[in-house]
Amino acid sequence: MEIEIDSVSSPSKVKEIDGLLADVGYKVKSSELHQVAQNIERLENVIVNSSSSDISQFASDTIHYDPSDIGNWVDNLLSEFDHTNSLPYDFSQLSDLAQDQHHHHHHHHHQNHQLKVVTTVEEDSAIKLIHMLMTCADSLQRGNIQLAGSLIEGMQGLLTNMNTNSGIGKVAGYFIDALNRRIFGQNNIIHIENDVLYHHYYEACPYLKFAHFTANQAILEAFNGHDCVHVIDFNLMHGLQWPALIQALALRPGGPPFLRLTGIGPPSHDDRDNLREIGLRLAELARSVNVRFAFRGVAAWRLEDVKPWMLQVSSKEAVAVNSIMQLHRLLGSEPDPNNPSAIETVLGWIRSLNPKIMTVVEQEANHNEDGFMDRFTEALHYYSTVFDSLEACPVEPDKAMAEIYLQREICNVVCCEGPARVERHEPLIKWRERLGKTGFRPLHLGSNAFKQASMLLTLFSAEGYCVEENQGSLTLGWHSRPLIAASAWQAVPETLRFDH
Amino acid sequence: MVHHHHYHEYMQQKMRRNTSNQQQQNKRHKFFINDNIDILREILKRLDGPSLGVASCVCRLWCNLTNNDDSIWEHLCFRHVLTPPPATVRPVVVALGGYKRLYMVCVRPVLSRLSESERVMKRVWTRHEVQLSLSLFCIDSYERLAGGGGMIASDASPSSLMFLCNPINV
Numbered sequence: 244m245e246i247e248i249d250s251v252s253s254p255s256k257v258k259e260i261d262g263l264l265a266d267v268g269y270k271v272k273s274s275e276l277h278q279v280a281q282n283i284e285r286l287e288n289v290i291v292n293s294s295s296s297d298i299s300q301f302a303s304d305t306i307h308y309d310p311s312d313i314g315n316w317v318d319n320l321l322s323e324f325d326h327t328n329s330l331p332y333d334f335s336q337l338s339d340l341a342q343d344q345h346h347h348h349h350h351h352h353h354q355n356h357q358l359k360v361v362t363t364v365e366e367d368s369a370i371k372l373i374h375m376l377m378t379c380a381d382s383l384q385r386g387n388i389q390l391a392g393s394l395i396e397g398m399q400g401l402l403t404n405m406n407t408n409s410g411i412g413k414v415a416g417y418f419i420d421a422l423n424r425r426i427f428g429q430n431n432i433i434h435i436e437n438d439v440l441y442h443h444y445y446e447a448c449p450y451l452k453f454a455h456f457t458a459n460q461a462i463l464e465a466f467n468g469h470d471c472v473h474v475i476d477f478n479l480m481h482g483l484q485w486p487a488l489i490q491a492l493a494l495r496p497g498g499p500p501f502l503r504l505t506g507i508g509p510p511s512h513d514d515r516d517n518l519r520e521i522g523l524r525l526a527e528l529a530r531s532v533n534v535r536f537a538f539r540g541v542a543a544w545r546l547e548d549v550k551p552w553m554l555q556v557s558s559k560e561a562v563a564v565n566s567i568m569q570l571h572r573l574l575g576s577e578p579d580p581n582n583p584s585a586i587e588t589v590l591g592w593i594r595s596l597n598p599k600i601m602t603v604v605e606q607e608a609n610h611n612e613d614g615f616m617d618r619f620t621e622a623l624h625y626y627s628t629v630f631d632s633l634e635a636c637p638v639e640p641d642k643a644m645a646e647i648y649l650q651r652e653i654c655n656v657v658c659c660e661g662p663a664r665v666e667r668h669e670p671l672i673k674w675r676e677r678l679g680k681t682g683f684r685p686l687h688l689g690s691n692a693f694k695q696a697s698m699l700l701t702l703f704s705a706e707g708y709c710v711e712e713n714q715g716s717l718t719l720g721w722h723s724r725p726l727i728a729a730s731a732w733q734a735v736p737e738t739l740r741f742d743h
Numbered sequence: 744m745v746h747h748h749h750y751h752e753y754m755q756q757k758m759r760r761n762t763s764n765q766q767q768q769n770k771r772h773k774f775f776i777n778d779n780i781d782i783l784r785e786i787l788k789r790l791d792g793p794s795l796g797v798a799s800c801v802c803r804l805w806c807n808l809t810n811n812d813d814s815i816w817e818h819l820c821f822r823h824v825l826t827p828p829p830a831t832v833r834p835v836v837v838a839l840g841g842y843k844r845l846y847m848v849c850v851r852p853v854l855s856r857l858s859e860s861e862r863v864m865k866r867v868w869t870r871h872e873v874q875l876s877l878s879l880f881c882i883d884s885y886e887r888l889a890g891g892g893g894m895i896a897s898d899a900s901p902s903s904l905m906f907l908c909n910p911i912n913v
Binding site for chain 1: 879885
């Protein structure tokens with residue numbers, strides 16, 4: 244459709260043209276024609292770019308307005324398309340879009356289809372939000388900070404109209420906050436101890452329980468027939484994993500062994516010795532069930548600072564190394580051709596201890612890509628699923644604290660680079676490759692572990708969790724997306740290794 | 744007035760006659776359950792959980808027995824286990840808090856949760872389920888130890904096992 248617009252200046256000419264338009268039946272002023280022409284071009288673009296399904300839906304749903312009022316008619320059509328279509332990548336209009344919602348509520352022409360607008364606003368806001376998140380991450384990767392900043396403002400505006408108590412609104416809020424921090428720096432950090440958050444995360448969802456019970460089952464089986472056993476825990480926290488193992492050892496046929504536990508954790512900042520307190524508590528429990536028990540705490544800020552002599556492993560004991568979400572933290576060291584990397588060093592001394600078993604539990608996600616955009620997209624998918632599964636938890640304040648715990652992980656993945664970024668999650672397939680290359684071979688977890696995990700999930704009763712077996716390892720996921728993977732390993736004896 | 748007095752006396756005499764009748768009846772029935780505690784204990788051991796709860800409300804003697812005699816609860820805990828648990832289990836359970844607590848905190852919610860999902864009311868426990876219950880019980884006991892230390896927020900009910908008690912609607 245073509246409209247030729249001559250620049251008409253004389254008022255008599257304008258009146259003439261207005262009269263002509265009215266005679267033909269159009270209720271439009273010639274002064275408005277320029278804007279109308281632009282809008283028609285926009286409408287044409289939108290119609291051409293939208294899918295046929297959108298158009299057919301549009302054709303059946305639209306309330307038809309009086310087309311003789313051509314200006315408003317084109318405006319209405321355009322606004323209809325803006326709701327049902329994908330985001331046009333015209334950034335100058337992005338912040339307008341969020342405000343358009345308000346305009347449409349007030350414009351009396353739109354009252355008729357306000358109901359339709361309200362029901363689809365939430366879904367479309369979600370789609371817009373995700374698009375904007377991706378665009379923001381992309382612009383950050385390209386170094387366009389200004390654009391990223393304005394997108395963040397737009398997203399925050401969009402969020403005010405959305406439900407942020409659940410679903411995409413909540414997760415997006417955390418990611419927008421993380422992007423904000425990446426650009427503008429840290430602000431309002433919540434001062435809650437990490438181990439307190441960890442405990443609430445343990446209560447709110449089954450991931451840590453699954454990790455503990457599965458690792459314990461593997462350790463129990465590996466310790467069969469041994470009278471002196473030594474467990475090295477890479478992250479003691481409150482020691483919640485160990486009561487169940489102590490009880491299982493107490494009741495094993497033939498009687499309990501002598502159990503030593505070495506717990507590694509960060510140094511306590513006040514006068515307290517947190518590691519020792521946990522050790523005392525575990526010792527009291529062990530004493531009450533007649534298990535001979537000895538505890539040793541090793542305080543270290545980072546796992547790579549721990550040296551094997553600190554663990555005081557004796558050759559007569561069967562050793563189990565237990566790493567719950569700790570190995571990935573070693574992947575951030577700077578590559579140095581002269582020195583082995585942190586992960587190689589640690590895996591090296593683990594091998595030198597000749598453990599009967601090494602239990603490894605890691606997040607089943609790929610958050611260690613170099614490209615920011617890839618990492619961001621992966622993290623958005625992963626944490627959306629985790630937050631989804633958290634919705635099933637009715638227990639407060641566990642749920643709220645668990646969310647803060649996860650928010651810290653999200654911030655680390657999104658905001659930090661270099662050695663500061665410790666949440667370098669890698670999927671099981673990569674760990675298999677890495678551990679295989681450094682001289683470990685996988686141990687199958689067995690049917691007892693699987694049955695126990697399944698039973699644990701039945702008790703947890705939320706219908707979305709699923710346990711799967713993956714080449715001898717177990718994964719726990721939400722609605723067919725695995726979120727955490729547990730595996731067991733043994734060091735291959737030196738003489739059998741062939742270095743290529 | 745005279746009628747009232749006669750009526751009173753009449754009622755008192757009737758009540759005296761009734762109590763003496765009852766005493767004669769008691770002498771006739773030699774058996775009274777509260778005089779035979781070992782039989783009472785054997786009966787209580789065979790009750791299910793809810794019935795035990797009701798039984799503890801009958802009188803002070805029954806209440807004392809159900810609350811303090813852990814062997815009654817031991818039978819309840821392992822009633823549906825295929826093979827009786829080994830002798831080593833008892834000292835461990837006692838050390839961790841006793842059979843009554845094991846039942847209330849672990850066995851009852853686990854049983855009800857499992858039977859919900861399988862729609863079978865009376866079933867046999869597998870060894871795995873027993874072990875899992877004992878492990879959860881041990882974690883509960885450990886968390887109660889922590890209550891004094893103040894490191895973990897101590898709740899009245901053990902928070903680790905709250906997921907068992909809350910019906911979750913998804």
